[in-house]
Amino acid sequence: MALEAVNDRKAEVQAFDDSKTGVKGVLDSGVTKIPTMFHVKLDSTHTSPTHSNFTIPIIDLQNINSNSTLHAEVVDQLRSASQKWGFFQVINHGVPVEVLDEMISGIRRFHEQDAEARKPFYSRDSSKKVRYFSNGKLFRDMAGTWRDTIAFDVNPDPPNPQDIPAVCRDIVAEYSKQVKALGTTIFELLSEALGLDPSYLEEMDCTKALYVMGQYYPKCPEPELTMGISKHTDCDFITILLQDQIGGLQVLHENHWVNAPPVRGALVVNIGDILQLMTNDKFISVYHRVLLRNMGPRISVATFFMNFTISKCTSKSYGPIKELLSEENPPVYRDMNMKEILTNYYAKGLDGSSYLLPLRL
Ligand SMILES: O=C(O)CCC(=O)C(=O)O
Ligand SMILES: [Fe+2]
Numbered sequence: 002m003a004l005e006a007v008n009d010r011k012a013e014v015q016a017f018d019d020s021k022t023g024v025k026g027v028l029d030s031g032v033t034k035i036p037t038m039f040h041v042k043l044d045s046t047h048t049s050p051t052h053s054n055f056t057i058p059i060i061d062l063q064n065i066n067s068n069s070t071l072h073a074e075v076v077d078q079l080r081s082a083s084q085k086w087g088f089f090q091v092i093n094h095g096v097p098v099e100v101l102d103e104m105i106s107g108i109r110r111f112h113e114q115d116a117e118a119r120k121p122f123y124s125r126d127s128s129k130k131v132r133y134f135s136n137g138k139l140f141r142d143m144a145g146t147w148r149d150t151i152a153f154d155v156n157p158d159p160p161n162p163q164d165i166p167a168v169c170r171d172i173v174a175e176y177s178k179q180v181k182a183l184g185t186t187i188f189e190l191l192s193e194a195l196g197l198d199p200s201y202l203e204e205m206d207c208t209k210a211l212y213v214m215g216q217y218y219p220k221c222p223e224p225e226l227t228m229g230i231s232k233h234t235d236c237d238f239i240t241i242l243l244q245d246q247i248g249g250l251q252v253l254h255e256n257h258w259v260n261a262p263p264v265r266g267a268l269v270v271n272i273g274d275i276l277q278l279m280t281n282d283k284f285i286s287v288y289h290r291v292l293l294r295n296m297g298p299r300i301s302v303a304t305f306f307m308n309f310t311i312s313k314c315t316s317k318s319y320g321p322i323k324e325l326l327s328e329e330n331p332p333v334y335r336d337m338n339m340k341e342i343l344t345n346y347y348a349k350g351l352d353g354s355s356y357l358l359p360l361r362l
Contacts, residue, residue, distance in 0.1 A: 013038045014139055021123035022116040023135035023149035028219045029116070039227045041144040046258055047225075047292070055259045057252060058082040059267065063093035065190065079187075080194035083272050087287035088252045090267040091187070096179045098266045104176040105245050105300050107169030108215035111151050112298075114168060122151065122166060128310060130160035147227045147293055149217045154310070156181060156211040169215070177213055180241055180268075180304045184208055187239065187270060188306075195280060197324060205279070206315040207238040210308030218249070220297035229291030229299065236346045236356070237273035237307030244269065247299040253288040261289070273307070274357055275342065278334050281321035311347075314339040320360075334360040 013036065020026050027036065060078045064071035082089035111119070111133075122133035135149045151169075153160060155177040165173055188202040195201070202208075218229040229249055244250060250261040250269070261269055277286040291299070308314045320336030337360050345356040 010038060014145070017135070017145070018125070018139065021120040021133075023112075023119070023123075023133070023217075024145075024147050025112055025119075025149055025217065025219045026116055028222075033222050035147070035221065035223045035227060039145045039147055041146065041226070041228050041231060043226075047228075053260075055254055055257065057086060057254075057259065057261050057269075058089045059264065060089050060091050061093050062091050062095070062186070065186070076190055076193045079190050083191065083194065083284040085285075086252070086254060087272040087277075087285040088254075088261065088269065088289070089271075090261070090264055090269050091183075092264065092267045094183050094268055095186070096176075096183055096268065100172070100176055100179055101243055101266065101268075103172045104169075104243060104302055107172040108151065108217065108302060109298070109300050110168040111166050111215065112149055112217035112219075112300075118166075128312075130154040130158075131164050131166075144227075144231070146230055147218055147221045147224075148229050148291075149219070151215040151217075153177070153213040153215075154308075155213055157209055157308075158313075173213065176302070177211060177304075180213075181208065181211055183268070184211070184239065184241060184304070184306055187241075191239075191276075191284075195283070195322070195325060197322070201322075202238070202276075205319075206317055207276075207306055209315060210306065212237075212305040212307060212309055214303045214305070216299075216301045216303060218291065218293060218297055218299040218301075220295070221293045224293035224295055227293065229293045232288045232290045234286045234288055235271060235273040235303075235305060236275070236309075236342075237305040238276045238279075239273055239306050240271050241304045241306075242269040242271070243302040243304075245300045247296055249291045249293060249299055250301070251290055251292060258290075273305070275307070275319055278357060278360065279319055279322050281325055281330060281333055283325065308339075309343065311340055311343050314343060316340075333362055335362055 065075050124132040133151045136145045185208050188207050189199040192199050192201040244263050246263045251258040252261050272284045272286050274286045318336045318338045321332040349356045
C-alpha cells in the first residue's frame with residue numbers, strides 16, 4: 002500500500018474509533034455503502050455454497066447423571082466431536098431457555114440503546130472489566146469487520162455490578178453464573194473423554210477465568226463486501242457460544258465451510274487452541290467465521306474460558322498432558338507458561354493461530 006493510502010486508512014480508522022458508537026453508529030448515520038475500512042479480502046469461499054452433507058454434532062446432556070452406560074455414551078460423543086470437529090452443540094445442558102433468551106435480549110438492549118448511552122462504555126483499555134468496542138484488533142488487523150462488542154471480564158474477579166450497563170446488569174450476572182457451572186460440567190466430561198480424572202482440567206485452571214463477549218452484527222447494506230468475523234481459531238480452553246436465530250456462523254470441517262445452524266435452546270461449544278495444545282492435537286481447535294447476509298442484526302454471546310489479561314493470567318505452564326503421552330504419541334509442543342502464550346497471541350492479528358507455532362517441536 003502506498004504511504005498515502007496507509008495514512009488515509011489510519012485516519013479513517015481513527016475517526017471511526019473516536020465516534021465511540023461502533024458499526025451500529027455507522028449504520029445509523031444512514032450509509033448505503035459501507036466504508037472501505039470494512040472491505041475485507043474475500044476468497045472464493047465467501048460466496049460458495051456451504052457443505053450441507055455435514056452437520057455439527059448435537060449432544061444431549063440429559064443423561065450425564067444417569068446410569069454409567071448412558072453417561073459413557075455422552076462421554077464417547079464428546080470425545081468423537083472434539084476429535085473430528087472441534088465443535089458441537091449441547092442441548093438439555095441445564096441453562097434455562099429463559100436465561101438464554103434474556104441474555105440475547107440484554108445484549109441487544111445495550112447495542113440498540115441511544116448512542117449517547119453507549120459511548121461512555123467505549124474503550125480500548127483491556128484492563129477494564131466492562132467495555133464496549135468494535136473490532137478488538139482494529140489497528141492491527143487491516144480490515145475491519147461488521148461487528149460491535151460489549152465485553153465482561155467476569156471471573157475470577159467479577160466487575161462491580163454498578164459498572165455493568167443497567168440494561169443488561171442482572172442477566173449478565175445470572176448468565177455468567179450458569180455458563181460457568183455448565184463449563185465446569187463440560188470440563189469434567191472432557192477430562193473423562195481423555196481418560197483422565199474428572200477434575201483434571203478444572204485443576205489445570207481451565208474453569209477459573211471467564212470472558213463474556215456480547216457480539217452485535219448490525220444489518221449490513223453490502224454484506225458481500227465484508228464479514229461479521231473473519232476466519233480465526235479461539236485462544237482459550239473452550240468457548241461456549243449462545244447465538245440467536247439468524248445464523249451465519251460457519252465452521253471449517255474437512256476443508257469445507259459448514260453452517261452451525263441455530264438450534265433453539267442449544268449452546269455451541271468449541272475446543273480452543275490451548276486445549277488442542279494440552280491434548281497434543283487429539284482435540285482440535287478449528288477455524289470458524291461469521292458470514293453476514295442481508296438479515297440482521299445478529300446477536301451472539303461468546304464465553305471464553307480464559308483470562309486474556311497478561312498481568313492476571315494463571316502462572317501455570319501449559320503443554321501436552323503427560324498422562325496422554327507415550328512412545329507412539331510423543332509431545333508435538335513444548336511447555337509454555339500462559340504469559341508467553343498470550344504475548345505470542347497479542348503479537349499476531351486475529352487470523353493468527355500461528356502464534357502456537359513457536360511451541361511446536
Ligand atoms: O458470533 C459468533 O457466532 C462467533 C463469535 C466468535 O467466533 C468469537 O467471538 O470468537
Ligand atoms: Fe471464535
